[in-house]
Amino acid sequence: MDYLRSQIRQQGGNPENMDQLLEAYANINPSEPLWREYLNYMVSIHQGNFGESLFHSGTVGEILADAVPWTVFLMTISILSIYIIGITLGAVMAYYESGLFDNASSVIAIVSNSIPYYVVALVFLFFFGFDLGWFPTVGRANDMVDPGLTFSFLAGVLNHAFLPAISLVLTSFGGIALAMRGNSIRVLGEDYIRVAHLRGLGDKRVAIRYVGRNSILPLYTSFLISVGYLFGGSVVLETIFRYQGLGFYLFEAISTRDYPLMMGGFIMITVAVVIAMLIGDLTYGMLDPRAEQGGSHESY
Template identity: 55%
Template structure:
């Protein structure tokens, strides 16, 4: 995990400092052509303020300063918003986490439940129709679903707002009106991710459950007189979900990455919205800060999956445990 994050920081540093026409060169060019004349020392200080990299320092020293600043939360100054990148992302990240967490929870709850039913009624009309629907919706990108929902439910029917995170006239707080407004504004983005995502989870769960249902230990469990409820929950459900656990953690990164386009469609000011808008504004410090934050989310998600998989499935533990199985 640490090696991956260091590599990503190094690539960000290379983009800022070493690439021709990179962020540092762009900011320097803007400052040199500004109406207010600045000395080279002042320009270097401004570039360092925005990018956390001083272009006049030797590369090893500038790299050390950049890594130190990044690890302490100093991601530079946004060119477009005239705020620190850390402040912008700290304000936006909870909204992105809200969308991603609720979406992922609903995707796996609906997908696992539907997949289990499809496996239980294998080869039935319900299984055939559910599999067909799951395949179709999995083939549709989430942003297509988002545009369709926005056009029909927001612009045509007027049931939902066309953008924003919350009603701007409300004061932030744990009031009923504020919570209702947050849910009202977030329902379409969440629905877009859920509709486009639960089909693949259902198909994976169906395949795992069918494979588990064919194992001999289920027959032994029935011969021992165990109830169908206990067999379904303890044996079938648990062993079918286990192979999907790592995918759940990895999907965290996918949802963070997907939020870049989704939040732009709904004008939802989360981390993805600012990363996308920074592209058009050439706000490289904000772009690099968002890139580092999304990368950190992916790396931490995979790392947590690696650490906890042995607790969820003892067969993936130590070598002694594997030999005992």
């Protein structure tokens, strides 16, 4: 509040109307008790009112409504690619355990998982963006094309999202592959796998219905937890590529001390993590009936 007072005073604000200006910007009335300010702020958030941005023109809700879908799009294609590549590679590694393919893939997975994504992002941005000019270095879509469900616009969106997405994929799939490999090897040693072979079931059915399904279950929780991790990681990634998503605006809010926008970004990330964990709690029992207790779908 003291910082906002000084900002408003520097901009020529009327000291007599200071509290009204602060309430308009931060959605908090500084003249009321702290507990009442908190309750009023939470009520206004549930009504979709996050206050006014101090740095950007417009309300925080409008800025987040424009930015969040782009971050969701970027993180969705990144997370799906990470888990599809990692699970597939890990299953093949377990099938060829201790072979040349398994050893080589393990080394690649360990090395790729040890490199920070922002290092790869900077390298790709320099070579493929600035040096070769194959991909755009800023933005989230082609500004020369009108937005719409057209091939030109969608191609521009994918072109702008490729380098940020591939930076995450190349530095994250290794951990999933190693986890899937370990889970598959553990499941292959279980008694029910031997019983399935003794019953004469085909290798394909055993691999998919018995080994694959039970190996993927532990990764389901990490998949949902990664939602919050990647939303937080988007702050650095989107800043590097100037990709105007939630992370980009959150970094600008921190840099410019735009507290209303900063709070709105933190709340959106928190909500995303809570929803992801809630979905995991409600659906894990459907994936693994052993997790159900008392006939309910609540898992522990």
